[in-house]
Amino acid sequence: MLDVVRYVVDNGVKWANLPRDLPPCRRVHAFARRWQVTGLLVELHDRLRDKVREREGCSPDPTAAIVDSQFVRAAANIPRPTSGWNGGKPATGTASGPQPRK
Template sequence: MTSWHWVLDAVRHVVDNGVKWANLKRDFPPYRPVHAFARRWQVMGLLAELHDRLRDKVREREGRSPDPTAAIVDSQCVRAAANIPRPASGWDGGK
């Protein structure tokens, strides 16, 4: 197995199981170098690029367009324009 395979496997393990890097299973190399590689890849944008490419492949395999045509916005997280009064915008400051 090449060196980058264990980095990807470790990233998948951390994300899938919600564990901390320091709690990687002993099946992986020591967490410090693995985390350093993963962090470098994240800073360079490689992990995001890999994620986007895999998502596109999955969507194509399902017969869907690689680009989503809809989005879901949590209305509690989006503020209305400043000129719209709060009672009309549905903003709940207590949340």
């Protein structure tokens, strides 16, 4: 059953389009759905990831993460004290580029 679930995920096929040499699609889908609801698929994924990391000589827990976000400018009528910061630069509601001097 696990091989069939991996086949569907890897090939991106629909459950109903499984090859004839695999178990019936309704049965496989029922197993996969039950595993997903009970959290077994997440647990299996986490354990396999940890094993791969250990095999490569890394700690099972990552030591760093990359967080990326998109900067969205505030409207011009938003007060400056509440406009925030973006990577150490003031995030104002004005257009990008050099600001005119007052």
